[in-house]
Amino acid sequence: MKTGVDGVEGVEALLYRVPETLASEVLEQMKAPPKDPSIPEITAAELVGADGWTAITQLAHHGMLFVPVGYTFGAGMFKMDSIRGGSPYGAGVFAGDGSRQPSETELALAEHQGKYMATIVKRLAHA
Template sequence: MGLQSLLALDIPIWTAITQFAHHGMLFVPIGYTFGAGIFKMDSIRGGSSYGAGVFASDGTREASETELALKEHRGKYMAAVVKRLSLA
């Protein structure tokens, strides 16, 4: 993955984070809590330490098992953080 591809993933995320903060919303990155799956390089995949993603292009490619697992992890991680905040 070249620098241009990496920037294409990060720029929309950073733009969204500033909008979230402007409206008082919370952004919870998953960091490296997904374990070794976040570093898998055996196939093209979306997602990063900021959150889940899928390389879909023109719709001819289905989400991989790793992308789906990362998406599920992202949802569970966010739910756990919200639960902890609601108990505080």
């Protein structure tokens, strides 16, 4: 998604991660991948000013603007030749036990959604 957002002139995506709250033993049992140290942790004070995706439906019910990908991805939305994450609500990846990597289609959908969302946000910012 960051690649898609950054692909729209005048728009920049910043990635943050929230501090982990689960014990390392629990993360191991879940087969959670290690955290990417290049993505900084966001503080509670910084979180107030951040935009982003989290519990989309919960926040949408409270009036948050949400830009779903819909069916703008075209034929890629209907590919059924392999397991694919994502829906009209947004990009996603089926991870299973953590050994599966995102497919080219899943990555392309994420990039498309980032670009699509950044284009809408840019229009709203100039309205």
